[in-house]
Amino acid sequence: MMYRLQESQALYTSRGGYPLWRRVPLDVRLKLKKLAMIMRRPLPHLERRRALRRYGVKTPLPTIPEAGFAWLPVGDLSGGRQLVDRWTEIAGRRKAEMEASGEYSRVIVPVEELAADRSIADFALSDDVITMIGRYLGTVPTYLSASLWWGRRHERHAGSPFFHFDSLDTGCVRIYIYLSDVGEGAGPLSFIPRQQSHHYMRRTGYLGNAIPDEEVFKYVDSKHVVVATGRAGSGFAIDTTRCLHYGSRCTDDDRLAMILSYASYYNSEQPDDCLKLVPTGPQDRPLKRLALRHLNRP
Ligand SMILES: O=C(O)CCC(=O)C(=O)O
Numbered sequence: 182m183m184y185r186l187q188e189s190q191a192l193y194t195s196r197g198g199y200p201l202w203r204r205v206p207l208d209v210r211l212k213l214k215k216l217a218m219i220m221r222r223p224l225p226h227l228e229r230r231r232a233l234r235r236y237g238v239k240t241p242l243p244t245i246p247e248a249g250f251a252w253l254p255v256g257d258l259s260g261g262r263q264l265v266d267r268w269t270e271i272a273g274r275r276k277a278e279m280e281a282s283g284e285y286s287r288v289i290v291p292v293e294e295l296a297a298d299r300s301i302a303d304f305a306l307s308d309d310v311i312t313m314i315g316r317y318l319g320t321v322p323t324y325l326s327a328s329l330w331w332g333r334r335h336e337r338h339a340g341s342p343f344f345h346f347d348s349l350d351t352g353c354v355r356i357y358i359y360l361s362d363v364g365e366g367a368g369p370l371s372f373i374p375r376q377q378s379h380h381y382m383r384r385t386g387y388l389g390n391a392i393p394d395e396e397v398f399k400y401v402d403s404k405h406v407v408v409a410t411g412r413a414g415s416g417f418a419i420d421t422t423r424c425l426h427y428g429s430r431c432t433d434d435d436r437l438a439m440i441l442s443y444a445s446y447y448n449s450e451q452p453d454d455c456l457k458l459v460p461t462g463p464q465d466r467p468l469k470r471l472a473l474r475h476l477n478r479p
């Protein structure tokens with residue numbers, strides 16, 4: 182049992198802070214923090230809501246429902262097919278090179294190379310993708326990162342193999358695109374939909390870190406776990422701040438996945454410097470420009 186977490190490392194509200202503060206759950210804490218950020222600089226908040234209405238795509242798009250997860254027809258979204266064709270080939274080749282050298286690293290393509298890649302930028306910052314995520318978050322999102330992970334069979338450090346919530350914002354979206362076939366044993370992203378995840382958060386006072394499966398299943402029936410298996414080229418959007426999740430339990434097979442991350446403008450992730458390498462130009466659409474702005478690096 183490689184992917185068994187022996188001891189709970191999770192943090193709970195009851196363990197610290199002033200007595201009243203101890204009763205404030207994670208989602209409320211994040212909301213308060215965000216409200217403070219918006220009050221300090223309200224203008225971008227209003228601008229971005231307006232921009233979404235004004236520049237958002239008017240033709241039908243996939244929707245990310247309240248439950249926080251949606252499969253995406255990646256090939257039908259603008260730039261999706263090109264991205265998948267190009268990066269399935271590159272990822273497979275880089276993985277083979279690493280294997281030949283006998284080394285392992287989860288990151289097989291440097292983040293700088295991903296940030297600078299035109300096919301990734303064309304998809305990740307397209308009006309389609311930004312509008313779809315924007316409708317879910319209620320604002321033009323900020324683009325945080327593109328990464329490409331190799332999960333090697335039996336590798337414990339290939340990703341985040343234990344249940345947790347991310348806490349960079351009150352909501353966020355990660356787009357996963359599998360670049361290899363990901364069956365049950367290849368570490369598919371697995372999650373609990375928003376409603377049941379929220380129940381866990383409120384019942385336990387969860388604040389952070391990894392939780393053993395048994396701990397989660399004391400509060401949520403394991404039948405609610407959704408295991409997102411898929412073929413190479415398939416993709417989905419997931420809100421990892423609202424859905425308990427884990428991935429990379431590569432018990433039988435390897436996994437190659439590209440992960441694109443977005444949150445609102447008011448998030449607490451430090452923007453990576455390599456985002457400056459994203460190809461830009463005078464023809465860029467307003468939504469792309471806004472998606473490349475960050476609170477800590479306007
Ligand atoms: O290893 C994985 O796929 C899970 C990664 C994760 O926790 C995340 O994308 O937030």
Ligand SMILES: [Fe+2]
Binds near residue numbers: 341346347
């Ligand atoms: Fe996560």
